Structures are given as structure tokens and as C-alpha cells.
Amino acid sequence: MVLTDLKIHQKAVVTKVNITNALLKRRILDMGITSGVVIEIKKIAPLGDPIDISLRGYQLCLRKNELSQIECEVIK
Amino acid sequence: MRVCLVGNQNSGKTSLFNALTGMNQKVGNWPGVTIDRKEGIVKGTDLEIIDLPGVYSLNPFTSEEKITRDFLLNEQYDVILNIIDSTSIERSLYLTTQLIDLGKRVVIALNMCDLLKKKGYHVHEDILSEVLNLPVIKVSALKNEGIDKLIKTLESMDKNQISSVKIFDDDIEKAVAELSLKISVNQRYNALKILEEDNLYLKKDHPEAEEIIQKLKNIYNKGLDEVIADERYNFIVKNKSLFFHSDRQEETISDKLDKVFLNKYAAIPIFVVIMALVYFLSVGLVGNFTTGLIESLFELIKTSLRSGLESISAWPWLISLLCDGIITGIGAVLNFIPQLIILFICISILETCGYMSRISFFLDRLFRKFGLSGKSIIPFIVGSGCSVPGIMTARTIENEKEKKVTILLTPFIPCSAKLPVITLFTTFFFGSLAWLASVSLYFLAIIIILLSAILFKKVYMKDETEHYILELPEYKKPSFRYVTRDVAEKVWSFIKRAGTIIFVCSVIVWFLTSFSWTFQYGVDIENSILASIGSILAYIFYPVIGHLSWAATVSALLGIVAKEQIVSTMAVIAGLADNASNGSLIFANSRIFSFFNGVNGYAFMVFCLFSAPCLGAISAMRKELNSKKAMFKAIAYQTLLAYVLASLINGIGTLVMLII
Numbered sequence: 001m002v003l004t005d006l007k008i009h010q011k012a013v014v015t016k017v018n019i020t021n022a023l024l025k026r027r028i029l030d031m032g033i034t035s036g037v038v039i040e041i042k043k044i045a046p047l048g049d050p051i052d053i054s055l056r057g058y059q060l061c062l063r064k065n066e067l068s069q070i071e072c073e074v075i076k
Numbered sequence: 077m078r079v080c081l082v083g084n085q086n087s088g089k090t091s092l093f094n095a096l097t098g099m100n101q102k103v104g105n106w107p108g109v110t111i112d113r114k115e116g117i118v119k120g121t122d123l124e125i126i127d128l129p130g131v132y133s134l135n136p137f138t139s140e141e142k143i144t145r146d147f148l149l150n151e152q153y154d155v156i157l158n159i160i161d162s163t164s165i166e167r168s169l170y171l172t173t174q175l176i177d178l179g180k181r182v183v184i185a186l187n188m189c190d191l192l193k194k195k196g197y198h199v200h201e202d203i204l205s206e207v208l209n210l211p212v213i214k215v216s217a218l219k220n221e222g223i224d225k226l227i228k229t230l231e232s233m234d235k236n237q238i239s240s241v242k243i244f245d246d247d248i249e250k251a252v253a254e255l256s257l258k259i260s261v262n263q264r265y266n267a268l269k270i271l272e273e274d275n276l277y278l279k280k281d282h283p284e285a286e287e288i289i290q291k292l293k294n295i296y297n298k299g300l301d302e303v304i305a306d307e308r309y310n311f312i313v314k315n316k317s318l319f320f321h322s323d324r325q326e327e328t329i330s331d332k333l334d335k336v337f338l339n340k341y342a343a344i345p346i347f348v349v350i351m352a353l354v355y356f357l358s359v360g361l362v363g364n365f366t367t368g369l370i371e372s373l374f375e376l377i378k379t380s381l382r383s384g385l386e387s388i389s390a391w392p393w394l395i396s397l398l399c400d401g402i403i404t405g406i407g408a409v410l411n412f413i414p415q416l417i418i419l420f421i422c423i424s425i426l427e428t429c430g431y432m433s434r435i436s437f438f439l440d441r442l443f444r445k446f447g448l449s450g451k452s453i454i455p456f457i458v459g460s461g462c463s464v465p466g467i468m469t470a471r472t473i474e475n476e477k478e479k480k481v482t483i484l485l486t487p488f489i490p491c492s493a494k495l496p497v498i499t500l501f502t503t504f505f506f507g508s509l510a511w512l513a514s515v516s517l518y519f520l521a522i523i524i525i526l527l528s529a530i531l532f533k534k535v536y537m538k539d540e541t542e543h544y545i546l547e548l549p550e551y552k553k554p555s556f557r558y559v560t561r562d563v564a565e566k567v568w569s570f571i572k573r574a575g576t577i578i579f580v581c582s583v584i585v586w587f588l589t590s591f592s593w594t595f596q597y598g599v600d601i602e603n604s605i606l607a608s609i610g611s612i613l614a615y616i617f618y619p620v621i622g623h624l625s626w627a628a629t630v631s632a633l634l635g636i637v638a639k640e641q642i643v644s645t646m647a648v649i650a651g652l653a654d655n656a657s658n659g660s661l662i663f664a665n666s667r668i669f670s671f672f673n674g675v676n677g678y679a680f681m682v683f684c685l686f687s688a689p690c691l692g693a694i695s696a697m698r699k700e701l702n703s704k705k706a707m708f709k710a711i712a713y714q715t716l717l718a719y720v721l722a723s724l725i726n727g728i729g730t731l732v733m734l735i736i
Binding site: 017021022023024025026027028029030031032034035036037042043045046047048049050052056057058059060061062063065066 | 163343542
């Protein structure tokens, strides 16, 4: 499962960051998307993309393209 | 003692810098790059504060972040003052763990604790201080609280004592210690970089690292860049329960507000209404009211100065220089300072309250179709006030090419200085339909921007990987102090421009219109130096207005000095030293401009709006593009496009008029 599979307000634990672009992966890690972090889908932009997620007490907007490269497991 | 101020974007860094240094600030350039660098002295101390651009990590992602990283690694300083937004403490402390690696003394200023308390959280600064082994001071940069204590802590700092704390697993700490022995500067930082296999730190320079890296990779079973980031966050999360307490968690006010402002159906209509309101307030309401007021004020100054000078029988050329040249030229610019102030206030409020980030968020999808991202919208909106700060805000765009394209396109947005030109022509030639003509120009600007963006995407950004990373800040009540200071800085730099460039140019225009080649004063304007220069260039300008007019050519050319100069030049040339913005006098009473009609007037406006921007914007472009060549290319593109477009409008328009 990847982060784009989640529905709004659903929470998940990140299991793997699969982003291939090294610089971008670095930034994603730096922003706190590391394995084990809990992410909640907060808002979806009115035009469907990007998506606003909440993690580590703050909110971050990313495009579906990047979110689809981050594996996760839903928390029930 | 030199203190570097480092922190995330939106952490209140600028406010803290202002609170610490007050008015004792100076602006210079960063070594190697021509981007503004702010330094200040804390009054009554030897503390020298250096304001570094906001960063999320010491792995730079934007050109701005690179400046901070390079400064911290290569320059001389004693202490790092790390400002932390306590409402996003985990991510903020991530940067702190990297700063500690630099082996310098680090002090933490814990900002926005009041906001945190409102949300039901509490940070114990003494425990945080123990965990990180460094001083932690609670401050409120906006309310000026805790600043004295922070200054005292900084002053009493022993700069030889470095901050260190064990962050990683034993395996990694051991590897770092081993590698550090073979490195001369920034040992811990560089050792970690080698382990992360960062491109900047080639493994071949450190053959001994190969084995260590392989061993660690076998232990963790993934890339060490990932492991090191994981461990930093693990260290913070592990200790967080010690220093961070939460009482409750519920839907925040921001979430509630976003249900409206980011609503699927309402978001874009609300955006349109807000922007319309901003322009109505500044250009409509305040603009209409004050422009006349200031005009008559300058009129008064001019007439009393003229009669005063005549009564003491001063030289006629001096009277003319002061009244027709300087006061007319500068007056035309100062005319719209009030609307500029309102526009800057609105933009500053939109920025600080957190709405600007949301505009970027919900328009990203739309802009991506044209090869830009939601981040480009901010320069465009700011650029409608003035291109200079607009171009400067493009700095936050990560993708270099996208940033360059945005910088090139920002001047196409009709800035407030172009308004006098629009008002002058539309009110006289389009009468009751003037508003429609003005609106059509804005739409034309948007179409040109989008088409140009598509063009650049096709030829210039062909195989770029696109991404978009934006922190969505909470809504905040804009701080009165921050907004006033921000607006004052921007308006002051605008006034300074009026006092320098526009002053000099007004004098030059006056000189060139008042003297002949034989330096004879008081010649007929058509025998002036300006007229003869203009009459040669008029051939080039012929397609745009369909008429050989040296005066129109010269006016458009002088728009490069400042776009507001177009109207004041026309006014000076038309021999109407008074009432520069009164279209009926310029067009009806002067032979020089009587050839203008709706069609070539519109073409003239199009040329003035889209050709090379003013000198201020050009120098901002030079600064931000960081290359003279790129700047000239951009100007050439803008001017050529304006020339072709205006000529087409004039040609086709004239043809249509003939048929009708």
C-alpha cells in the first residue's frame, strides 16, 4: 500500500520511502517522512492534487506523484 | 562575538532578528552571490547577529538553503543561535541535531510557546536543555519577550566550549569517531556526509570509508542516508516525552478555517473575491482618493516655488529645471505611494496569516499544466504590487529552471507603476469602456504568461522531474509590528528609487528636451536633443504606433528607467508641466501626441506593459538569476515579444478600422 491509496482522514505508518531521485529522497527524509512515522491525510486540494498530510505535529503538501512512492500500512 | 541566526522558514526568524538588533541593521551581499545579507548589532553589546536564510536541513534543496549551509561550513562565527518554532518541534529539532554536528556552540531560542500553550501543549525548556546539552531560552519574538535573557545568555557564552550529544546508535557513533580522525575540518559533519554517501564527499578521497560503509549497510539493510535521518528523528521522538506534554488534541482552528478556504467548490471563488478586494482597496478606493490629493499638493509646491523664484528673478532655466524637470518627474512617482502602501499591506497580511501558502496549494494543479508550480503564484501576486519583491520571492522555488522561468515571467504582470500608463490611455480613448480595456490588458498578461510558460516547458524544461514540497503553516493573526515594518521597508526602498534613479533621469529628460545640440537653452522642443535622438529611433518604433513620432518613442524608451516615467515624460514633453495624469490635456491640446487613437494607443500600452521592465526590476532579475547573460536573454525575450505583439495589434486593428 502507498500513501495515495489512503482516504481523507485515514492514518498510516510509513514503511519504506522508494523515491529514486536522490536529492528529493533526502528532502523527504529531512522533512520527517522516515520509516515508522505516522501520517494522516488532512486535505486534498480542490483540483485533486496536491495533498496535505500531517506528520510530526505539522502539515506538509506533496503531490500524488511523490506520495505514490512512499509505502505505508494503515492504522486501524 | 559573531552569532549566526539559523532556523526553519516561518519560525519567526525575521521577527527575532528585528527584536535583537532593532534599528542597528545593515544590508550587504553574500560572498559570491548577490543576494541580500542582513547583519545587525545588539545595542550595548559586542554581539553581531547574522541573519541566514531559512532552512529545513543542512542538505540544501534551494539556492537559498545552499547559502546558509555554505556559510555555516566555511565562514567565521562563534555561536549558532537556533530559533525553533515550538509548534513543530520535532521537525525543528531535526535541524538542531545537524547544527550540533558542526562542532560549534549552539543556543536554542524556543519561539511561539504561547501559541503552543493555546493548543494545550507544554515544553519544559530545562529538560530540553539537559537532553541536548545546550542552553534553551523561551522567547516570543513578536511580543519581545525573553529577548533580554537570550542576550544575557549569548553574552555569557564560552565560545570554546562546543555542544555535543550522542544522537546515533553505537555502530554509527563508532564509525563517525573513526572517520573523524582522518578529517581536518568540520569533522563530525563531514564524517556523517561520507557515511551518507553524499555526492559532495567522494568516497575515493576516503578509501578507508568503503569498508565501514559496507559494514554498516549490512547491519541496517538500507542506505545510510535513510538510517541517519531515521536515527535523528528517533533520538528526538525518544526524548520528546520528557520535555513535551500534551493535554488534549482536537480539531484546530486552522482545520476549521481550511474547511472553508480550501473547500472543493468555494476555494477558487473565495480567492477571486479576496484578490478583487485587495485591488479594489488599493487601486480603486485609496488610489482614486489620494492621487488627486497628492497631485494638487505638488501643484501647490510647484506654483509657490515658481513665483518665489521669479520674485527673486532667478535664472529661467533654473526655475524650469526645478519645476518642470525635478518636481514634475518625482511628483508623478510619489503620486501612487498611498495605493502602493495599501497594496503592500494587503500582500504582507496575506503572506503572514498563512493564506498565501494555501493559494499556492490549491492552484498547484492548474499551474503544473503550464510547467510551473503553485509556488510561482506568489511571485506573480506580489509582482502585481511591484516586480522587485515579486522577483525576490521566487527564491523559494526549489527547481532552478522553474525559478528562472518564474523570474522571467513576473514582470509581465502589470505592476502598480504601470497603472498610470493604463489609466492615462484607457480613460481618454475608451471613455465609459475604460475598465473593460484595463481588464483586457490584465487578461492579456495572463495569456502571455501561460503561453510563455508552455513554450519554456517545451524547449527548456523538457526532462525535468517535477515535485512540490510545501509546509502548510497554521493560520496566524498577522502581527501589526511585523506588517508595518515589512511595508515600511518596501515603501522606503521605492521612495529611495524615486529620489535617486528617477531624480537623475528627470533631470536628464529635462536637459535633453530643453537644450539643442548647440547647448542653447529654451529651444523649441522639436529642435531639442531628445527630439533628434528620438526621430532616428522612431523608425524602429513605427510598426507599434503606425506613426513616426519621436516623442512617443522616447517616452516608451524611458519606461526602462521606471514605468511611471512614461507618463511623466509625456507630460514634460507635451509642455504641460502640470497635471501629468490628465489625459485630455496631453492628447487633445498637444500637437505632439494628437496622432494617438484607440488602436495605436492600445498597442502603445501593450508595448510599455510587456517590454523590458524598469531598471529596478532588471537589477533584481540580474541578482536572482545570478547571471548577466540570463538577464539579457530574458530582457530580449520580453522586449521582442512586446514589439511583435504591439505591432500586430496596431496592424490588425488599423486594418479592421479601415474595413469598418
